[in-house]
Amino acid sequence: QLQLVESGGGLVQPGGSLRLSCAASGFTVDYYAIGWFRQAPGQEREGVSTISSSGGSTVYANSVKGRFTISRANAKNMVYLQMNSLKPEDTAVYYCAAKRYGGDVNSDYPLRSPSEYEFWGQGTQVTVSS
Numbered sequence: 001q002l003q004l005v006e007s008g009g010g011l012v013q014p015g016g017s018l019r020l021s022c023a024a025s026g027f028t029v030d031y032y033a034i035g036w037f038r039q040a041p042g043q044e045r046e047g048v049s050t051i052s053s054s055g056g057s058t059v060y061a062n063s064v065k066g067r068f069t070i071s072r073a074n075a076k077n078m079v080y081l082q083m084n085s086l087k088p089e090d091t092a093v094y095y096c097a098a099k100r101y102g103g104d105v106n107s108d109y110p111l112r113s114p115s116e117y118e119f120w121g122q123g124t125q126v127t128v129s130s
Contacts, residue, residue, distance in 0.1 A: 002026040002119055004096050009124030012086055018126060020081040022096030027119075029053070029072065033101040033111055034079040036070060038092035038126075045095070047112030049081060050105045057104040059112070064090075086128045093123040 008020040022034065033052050039045040049070040050059045058070050069082040079096060097117035105111050 004098060004119055004121035006096050006121040006124040009126045011127045013130050014087060014128055016086050017084045020094055020124060022079040022121060024077045029077050030074045031100055031102060032098040033105060035097045035111055035117060036081045037095045037097060037114060040092040045114050050111045052105045053102050057106060059105045059110040088128050091128050093125050095123045096121045
């Protein structure tokens with residue numbers, strides 16, 4: 001069974017940090033670009049960050065650039081999102097998703113649309129509040 005499972009969410013104060021993990025099972029992530037998305041209540045799901053299958057290229061939304069870092073450990077079938085300097089507006093359910101794609105990601109091809117992805121996790125809640 002092809003599955004993605006997110007973990008690491010929780011409640012954190014503004015300025016704090018969290019590290020989200022995305023564990024893949026039933027398939028190897030080596031051939032997949034991975035995207036992190038988030039969805040706040042009443043809002044559309046938005047792309048936060050994308051990493052290529054090799055990990056050699058990454059893309060970030062302007063709202064998180066300089067604060068979030070995406071990384072992957074293909075040998076462990078894992079992808080991570082390190083989130084620093086968190087703000088209340090970062091509060092959302094965070095999802096990871098996989099797209100079979102072996103090329104780079106960049107500003108011209110950010111893979112930021114949810115419809116481009118094939119597999120999704122169930123999401124993990126991140127709440128930034130004092």
